[in-house]
Amino acid sequence: MKTKLQLTSVALLSILLLISGCRRDFDSSKAYSLIPLPYSLQQNAKSFELNNETRIVYSGENIESSAHLLKQFISVVSTLNLEVLSQEEAKDLKNVILLSTVAREEKLGKEGYRMYVDKDKVIVNSNDADGIFYGVQTLRQLFENQMLASEKESLSVPAIRIWDEPRFSYRGMHLDVCRHFFDVEFIKHYLDLMAYYKYNTFHWHLTEDQGWRIEIKKYPKLTEVGAWRTEEDGSRYGGFYTQEEIKEVIAYAKNLHINIIPEIEMPGHSRAALAAYPELSCTGKAQEVPNSWGVFDDIYCAGNEQTFEFIQDVLDEVIALFPGDYIHIGGDEARKARWEVCEKCQARIQNEGLKDEHELQSYFIKRIDAYLTSKGKKLIGWDEILEGGLAQNATVMSWRGTEGGIAAARLGNDVVNTPSSHCYFDHYQADRNYEPKAIGGFTSLKKVYDFEPVPEDLYTEQKALILGAQANVWSEYIETEEYVEYMILPRMLALSEVLWGRKRNQNWDAFQFRLQKHLQWFDKENYRYSKGSYRLEFAVNLDTTSNQKMVEIQSEQYLPTIFYTTNGREPDTTSTRYQGIFPIDSTVKMIRAGVFEKGHLMQASSKIDLLD
Numbered sequence: 001m002k003t004k005l006q007l008t009s010v011a012l013l014s015i016l017l018l019i020s021g022c023r024r025d026f027d028s029s030k031a032y033s034l035i036p037l038p039y040s041l042q043q044n045a046k047s048f049e050l051n052n053e054t055r056i057v058y059s060g061e062n063i064e065s066s067a068h069l070l071k072q073f074i075s076v077v078s079t080l081n082l083e084v085l086s087q088e089e090a091k092d093l094k095n096v097i098l099l100s101t102v103a104r105e106e107k108l109g110k111e112g113y114r115m116y117v118d119k120d121k122v123i124v125n126s127n128d129a130d131g132i133f134y135g136v137q138t139l140r141q142l143f144e145n146q147m148l149a150s151e152k153e154s155l156s157v158p159a160i161r162i163w164d165e166p167r168f169s170y171r172g173m174h175l176d177v178c179r180h181f182f183d184v185e186f187i188k189h190y191l192d193l194m195a196y197y198k199y200n201t202f203h204w205h206l207t208e209d210q211g212w213r214i215e216i217k218k219y220p221k222l223t224e225v226g227a228w229r230t231e232e233d234g235s236r237y238g239g240f241y242t243q244e245e246i247k248e249v250i251a252y253a254k255n256l257h258i259n260i261i262p263e264i265e266m267p268g269h270s271r272a273a274l275a276a277y278p279e280l281s282c283t284g285k286a287q288e289v290p291n292s293w294g295v296f297d298d299i300y301c302a303g304n305e306q307t308f309e310f311i312q313d314v315l316d317e318v319i320a321l322f323p324g325d326y327i328h329i330g331g332d333e334a335r336k337a338r339w340e341v342c343e344k345c346q347a348r349i350q351n352e353g354l355k356d357e358h359e360l361q362s363y364f365i366k367r368i369d370a371y372l373t374s375k376g377k378k379l380i381g382w383d384e385i386l387e388g389g390l391a392q393n394a395t396v397m398s399w400r401g402t403e404g405g406i407a408a409a410r411l412g413n414d415v416v417n418t419p420s421s422h423c424y425f426d427h428y429q430a431d432r433n434y435e436p437k438a439i440g441g442f443t444s445l446k447k448v449y450d451f452e453p454v455p456e457d458l459y460t461e462q463k464a465l466i467l468g469a470q471a472n473v474w475s476e477y478i479e480t481e482e483y484v485e486y487m488i489l490p491r492m493l494a495l496s497e498v499l500w501g502r503k504r505n506q507n508w509d510a511f512q513f514r515l516q517k518h519l520q521w522f523d524k525e526n527y528r529y530s531k532g533s534y535r536l537e538f539a540v541n542l543d544t545t546s547n548q549k550m551v552e553i554q555s556e557q558y559l560p561t562i563f564y565t566t567n568g569r570e571p572d573t574t575s576t577r578y579q580g581i582f583p584i585d586s587t588v589k590m591i592r593a594g595v596f597e598k599g600h601l602m603q604a605s606s607k608i609d610l611l612d
C-alpha cells in the first residue's frame, strides 16, 4: 500500500514538473489581461488564426444567440464577417470556433466552460448555454485586448487552455433609477458592461420617495403623478419605463444571460406612491413627490387593508413582466413615527397580537412573502427585514455591514452581501478633494478588490448560504449617465474578480497589471472612469541587518512616476525619482512625495513626519 502511494506521488510529481516545464515564462495571473481571471489558464502549443473562411459552429440548446453575439463582436473589432452554422450544417470541423454544450462535467456547473485552442480550431465546451456565453465573453476580451495591443488587421486566439467556473452564483449590480432617471438605452449599456465582466444579476431599483419609475396599468397615477417632481428651481424632473420598455430590457438582458430583479420598495421609501394615492398613508393627507434626499416619516399604512390590495395588484403586474425567481421588496429605513400614532396601525398591532411597530413591519413583510410564495416567487429584501422576525423563505441583502447576512445565514436563510463599506459605488473612490461630489464614504478600488463576501464566523453549511454579492449604485448625487459610468468603472472590475474568481488567485499587483488593458479599452470607447487615488502611503521599517530605516512608497496607481524630497520641500520633477525602497538616516525628519504625469503633479503631495 505504502509503495503504491509513493509511486503515485512520484508519478504525479513528474507530471507536475512536465506541466510547469511547458509553462516557463508564462504568468497565468497576468496572461492576456482577462478580468475576471479564469480559474485556470495554461499555455498550449498552437494559437488559432481567424480568417474569412473561419466558421462559428454551435451544437446544443439555446446557444445560437451566443454564436451570433460572437460573430457580431468579431465584426466590430475586425474586418471579418464570419458565417454561423449549426454542427449539422458544418461538414468539416477545421478552421472553426466550435461552441458546444457537451461538457458533461459536473464540476463546471451551469456557468462554467472550458476552452481549448489549437491551430485548426477553438473549442468552447460547457454543460449549459450560460457557460458558452461566458466562454464567448472570454473570447471577446481576448480579441479586444489583442486589438488594443497591436492594432493589427487579423485576429487570433492565443495558444491557451482554460478551465473556468464562477465562485458565486449571484453576481450583482444594482442601479437606482429613481433619484435620477436613466433611459432604456443607458440601461442596455449598463447590462453590456455587466455581461463583459460576467455579472449575472441586475437589481433594478424602480420605486422610491423621489420617483416611481414603472408603469402599472391598474394605477395610472403612479406614473402620471409619482414619476415627476418639482425641483428647487421650479423645473419638473422625472420619467418612467412603460411596460413595453421593461419587456424590451428584460429580453435584452436575457440575451446577455442576466436576470433582472425588480425592486418595489415597501413599507418605506414610498412617498412617490403616496403622492399619487394619499389614501395609502397613515394620515391620508395630500403630499408632494419630494425633491430632497433622506428618510421620511410618511410610509404605507400597515393597518389599512387597501395598502395590501394595492401592493398585491402592483406585484401582480410586476410578476407578469419579470420572469426571474426574485422580487425585491426593499424593507429598509422604514420609520415608525406614523405607525406609532395611527389608529389603524395600532388596531392591527392589537388584533394580530404584535408586540410593537417592529413586529408590525415583520407582519407586513411576512404577508407579502406569503403572497409572493403563493405566486411562485421568492422575496428578497434589505437587512431590516430581519427586525421583528424574518419571513421563512426570504433572502436577505445585507447592506449595513455583513451582520445582517450573518444573522440570516444562522437562521438558515439565503444571503446576498452588499456591505456599504465595500460595495457602495456611490461612495468616493479616491481623495474627495479631487473627485466629483459623491454621497460620502470611501470605497477605493483596492478596498473593493480586498472584499471577502463570506464572513469567517459562519459554519461551513451557513457559508454555503452566501449566494454572492452586489455593488449598489444609489443616484442621489449621480445625475448623469457619464457619472454612473465613472462610479462603476473600474470598481465593477474589482468586484467581478471577487465574485467570479478564487481567493487563492487573488493578487492585487497582477490585477493592476491586467487592469491597464481595460483602462485603454475605456479610453478607446470613450467611457468615463476614475483613475483612482494619487495619494501616496509610506511604509517605514527598520532593516535589522544594516540598522537603517527603509522607506517604501505605495500607490494605487500602476507603475507611477514618483518624485520625493527628504528636506521638507515640495517635490518637483528635479527632485529624487523614486525607484523602489530606499534607506534614510536619522537627519531626515520629513519625506514629501507626489505622483507626476507628463511633468505635472497629479494631486497635492503626500508627506510623512519622522519623529525620532
Ligand code: ACM
Pocket (backbone or CB within 6 Å): 332, 333, 382, 399
Ligand atoms: C439602503 O442603502 N438604504 C439599502
Ligand code: ZN
Pocket (backbone or CB within 6 Å): 281, 282, 300, 301, 302, 303, 304, 338, 339, 342, 343, 344, 345
Ligand atoms: Zn397606519
